[in-house]
Amino acid sequence: MAKKLGIDRAIIVPGDMDRQERVVDLMGEQLNSALDLLLPLGKSIITVLGGTTVAGVAHHLSPKLSRYRGLLFVPGRGAVGVEIQSNTAAQMMASETGGKHKGLYLPENVSSEALTLLLQDTDIANAISNIYNSDMVIHGIGRADVMSKRRGLDVMTSSKLRNDGAVAECFGYFFDQQGRLVKRIPRIGLQLEDLDKIPHVFAIAAGASKASAIVAYMHHAPKQTWLITDEGASNLVLKGK
Numbered sequence: 001m002a003k004k005l006g007i008d009r010a011i012i013v014p015g016d017m018d019r020q021e022r023v024v025d026l027m028g029e030q031l032n033s034a035l036d037l038l039l040p041l042g043k044s045i046i047t048v049l050g051g052t053t054v055a056g057v058a059h060h061l062s063p064k065l066s067r068y069r070g071l072l073f074v075p076g077r078g079a080v081g082v083e084i085q086s087n088t089a090a091q092m093m094a095s096e097t098g099g100k101h102k103g104l105y106l107p108e109n110v111s112s113e114a115l116t117l118l119l120q121d122t123d124i125a126n127a128i129s130n131i132y133n134s135d136m137v138i139h140g141i142g143r144a145d146v147m148s149k150r151r152g153l154d155v156m157t158s159s160k161l162r163n164d165g166a167v168a169e170c171f172g173y174f175f176d177q178q179g180r181l182v183k184r185i186p187r188i189g190l191q192l193e194d195l196d197k198i199p200h201v202f203a204i205a206a207g208a209s210k211a212s213a214i215v216a217y218m219h220h221a222p223k224q225t226w227l228i229t230d231e232g233a234s235n236l237v238l239k240g241k
Contacts, residue, residue, distance in 0.1 A: 001234055005218040007225040016232025017053075018207035023230045024053065027206060028060025030228050031138070035065055038200050043070040044135040046099075047190055048090040049077065049171070051140030053204050057228075058092040071099030074130045076137065077189030086189075093138075102127055106188065115188060131190050137198050141205035141217045142169040144182075151185065168213035170220075177212055179219025195222045203227045211236035 001010035011034065013026035048054065065071060073094040075086030087103045094101035104127040106118055119125050142150075147169035148158045161183060165176040171192040172185040195201055203225055205214050211233045218227075 001229075001238060002227070004238065005215075005221070005227065006223065007218065007221055007227060008223060010227045010229065010234070012234045013206075013228075013230050015230050016206075016208055017230050018209050018232055023206055023232075024056035025060060027053070027204060027228050027230070028057035031057050031202065031204065032061050032065065034202070034226060034228070035061070035136075039065065039069060039071070039136070041068045043072070045072045045074060045130050045133055046090075046093070046136045046138065047074050047076045047131050047134040047198075048086055048093055049137070049139035049190070050075070050086040050089050051142065051204075053206065054138060054140045055089045055092065057204055058089055058096060061093055061096040063096070063098045066098040069099075071097055072130065073097075073099055073101050074127060074134070075104045075189070076131060076139065077104070077187055102130060104128070104131075104189065128189070132194065132197075134190075134198055136200040136202070137190065137195060138202045138204065139170065141203055141210065141213050143167065143210065143213050144169050144174050147174075157183075168216035170217045173220075175216040175219070177216055179216050192220060195225075198222070199224065201225045204229075206230040206233050208232040208236055 011030045013023060015023040017023040073090040075090045077086050091101045144161055144166035148161055161174055164182045166174040166182040167177050168175045172187040173192055174183040176182050201222055201224055206229045214233055215237055
């Protein structure tokens with residue numbers, strides 16, 4: 001699976017998350033083990049992107065991860081929703097591990113002029129600095145149709161995304177099945193091109209319905225990516241469907 005996708009490693013848990021809720025528990029356990037393996041002793045900054053799957057695995061991180069480690073969890077962007085925004089997911093991971101959390105409390109989409117003014121605020125400037133100095137990133141991979149609704153895109157834009165064959169969304173980028181960029185939504189926070197500078201990157205996505213999105217995004221995933229997924233998605237990816 002990893003060789004096919006051109007990444008460092010793929011961890012595949014049993015089941016299909018589209019039909020079995022317990023799959024997210026297994027993925028959370030695998031993420032916890034991987035973090036324990038890769039995180040060095042001492043201080044680390046972990047940037048977290050929102051999403052239902054990322055929020056789901058957050059509950060399975062262990063306080064043991066903070067043994068001899070100082071973990072700081074930060075959101076990779078401003079809010080998208082309420083329950084699954086980056087701030088919430090980062091805070092949940094900090095709470096489960098006994099680590100620290102620093103929020104980024106500003107809208108995801110603001111003008112460059114407004115951003116210049118906002119960055120004069122010390123707390124916001126420090127939050128952005130933490131993101132770009134991260135040791136690890138944990139993010140999800142979204143289906144284009146689901147994310148267009150979640151991001152509140154208008155009917156015309158959503159229709160154009162469908163007509164252009166968009167199947168995946170990640171970091172504000174919409175991709176078609178071949179990984180071609182269909183649309184980019186400007187956003188504040190971690191950018192796709194920033195991932196190359198992050199030592200460890202985890203992509204969390206599962207379920208047969210996510211197979212196309214996984215394939216599309218992986219055209220752009222950095223080599224050091226670890227994918228945590230399930231049999232439902234991996235079987236379709238490997239069959240080329």
